[in-house]
Amino acid sequence: MAGFTADDQDEMMGEINMVPFIDVMLVLLIIFIITVPVMKHAVNVELPRASNEKENVKPETLRLTVQADGTYFLGDERVDDDQFARRLQAEGQKNPQPDLHIRGDRDVRYERVAQAMATAQQAGLKKIGFITEPPRDALP
Numbered sequence: 001m002a003g004f005t006a007d008d009q010d011e012m013m014g015e016i017n018m019v020p021f022i023d024v025m026l027v028l029l030i031i032f033i034i035t036v037p038v039m040k041h042a043v044n045v046e047l048p049r050a051s052n053e054k055e056n057v058k059p060e061t062l063r064l065t066v067q068a069d070g071t072y073f074l075g076d077e078r079v080d081d082d083q084f085a086r087r088l089q090a091e092g093q094k095n096p097q098p099d100l101h102i103r104g105d106r107d108v109r110y111e112r113v114a115q116a117m118a119t120a121q122q123a124g125l126k127k128i129g130f131i132t133e134p135p136r137d138a139l140p
Helices: 019-040 081-092 110-122
Strands: 061-066 072-074 077-079 099-104 128-130
Touching (some): 072 081, 077 081, 099 110, 110 128
Antiparallel strands (some): 072 077
8 A cells, every 4th residue: 555646546537438338329220220121121911991980789679568457569469478488589589689678557467577577588688678657747
């Protein structure tokens, strides 16, 4: 330590060494010069055009009316129990399935409506709803 004096110590550098930075930049430049022409020589293909809009397909509505005496009407057509099951089977096979709207008379036995619902479920119908009317005193 005695051999070192204050004059022998190197001064600290105040600049950043730019040589490694320039070397990396030149390598990147060469890579881009080589790859850009390769990317431009692609095979031209005419791509199909498709729309990404959602298609609005509303399923049809199957209207079931149960009269006070227990008879079934699909739409405006009267059907007996055997025809009823076959018709619901055919409707259950459709894609998209129709919605089944049940209109039951207020005096019909609940058993007939429950049988209709069970037959619809066995036929594979998934959407079953009831149609009701508001009370007469609530009408304007």
